[in-house]
Amino acid sequence: MAPSPNQEAxxxxxxxxxxxxxxxxxxxxxxxxxxxxxxxxxxxxxxDSAVVAAPDGRVVACVDVLVEGVHFRLDWSSPVDVGRKAAAANLADIAAMGAVPTGLLVGLAAPRDTPVEVLEGLADGLWAEAGLVDVGLVGGDVASSSQLVVSVTALGTLEGREAVTRSGARPGDVVAVCGRLGWSAAGLAVLTRGFRSPGAVVDAHRRPQPPYAAGPAAAVAGATAMIDVSDGLLADLAHVAEASGVRIDLRRTAFAIPDRLRDVGSALGVDPVDWMLTGGEDHALAATFPPSTPLPEGFTVVGAVEEGTGVTVDGEAHEGPSGWQHFT
Structure with missing residues (x-):
């Protein structure tokens, strides 16, 4: 018997x-x-469109695309996890500009035979993460495709401040980070080896915890440059160094290694600092500040801005990949 129009083969x-x-x-x-x-x-x-308040007359906007099999796997993460991760990647970018989120737009493409409960779980995750910063899903679109793709656009407001860009770092500034580093990379390493524990690092890969409030706090404190650590600290700070025309030098000993990362690194034969330097998807914030500036709560100094180009660790170039790159 042939399937009816509403029955998937x-x-x-x-x-x-x-x-x-x-x-x-x-x-x-x-x-x-x-x-x-x-x-x-x-x-x-x-x-036909949503209407979102823009209190100071400017809108901060960013977009991120997550593709099943590239950015997430549903045998590793629940649909709720994927939704939270998709929202977090964009909300962290808004925070990295020193802005406060105001809304999310979602584009979804999926195969016709995708169970609705998967998509409802995805939506639950998006709403849950958005709720952490008091915003909602204001609109979007749905289309048919051969694989599951989630595209999220985040909107935000600067609340009257100037945006904190990547181009403001100056020699003499300190480099500081806020949020987890290396946890998602450790979780991915565990999952790719076929394990599901320790749960703390696996959950960190499935569901990042960006320090959203730290972005506006850094802007108020006088941050000269800032970026969301999505591809790896070295890779992302390289964007700051290039945009600012400076060199950034990190101190390896400045990174406090959490016990859980140390344990996982020992079990897998990996130096956990390498995860902290090159691992992505934790969505921590990295910022530069004038040397006399009191740092906002949660920020830790890990390096300095100097004359020159590129990013170094203890004065030396880092050997090996500096982070995630899509097309290499």
Whole structure:
């Protein structure tokens, strides 16, 4: 018997409700029903566009794309984890500009036979992470594709401040970081070896914990440059060094190694500082400050800005990859 138009010819169990069965608008209704929008959302989902407040007349905007098999695996992470991770990657970028998030837009592409419960879990994760900074999902789009792809656009406000860019670092500044470093890389190393514990590092890979409030706090304190550590500290600080026309030198001994990373590194034969220098997806914040500036809570000095170019560790070039690069 041939399948009906709403029945998928796949391995999906017959009693599983799929995206093809409910359709684009049915899915949108499911993931937006009874959601409470914050005050910044003047008009939410349901019209041709959303309306989001822009208190100081400027909008900070960024976008990030997560592709199944490249950025996440559903046998390693739950749909809720993936949703939180997708939101976190963008919300951290807003924070890295010294801004405060105001809303998220979500583009979703998925196969027709994707179970709706997977997509509802994804939406739950997006809403949960957005709720940490009091924003909502204000709109988006759904399309059919051969694999699951999540694209998130985050909006934010500078609250009257100037944006903290990558180009403001000056010789004499200190380099400081806030948030976890190396945890996600350690978790990925554990997962790729077929293990699921220790849970703390595996969960750090599945669900990052960016220090969102630290971005605006750094801006208020006088940060001269700032960046979200998404691809690896060395790789991301290289963008700051290039944009600012300076050299950044990190001190290896400045990094306090958490006991859990030390234990995992010992078990896997990896120096945990290498994870902290080159591992991505923790979404910590790295910033430069004038030397006399009192650092905001949570920031730790790990290096200095000097004359020259590039990024060094203890005055020497780092051997090996400096972080994640998509096309190499």
């Amino acid at each position: 796949s391995n999906t169990p017959d009693d599983t409700v799929t995206l093809g069965a409910v359709g684009e608008f049915g899915l949108i209704a499911r993931v937006t029903r009874e959601r409470i929008q914050p005050a910044a959302t003047l008009l939410g989902p349901g019209d």
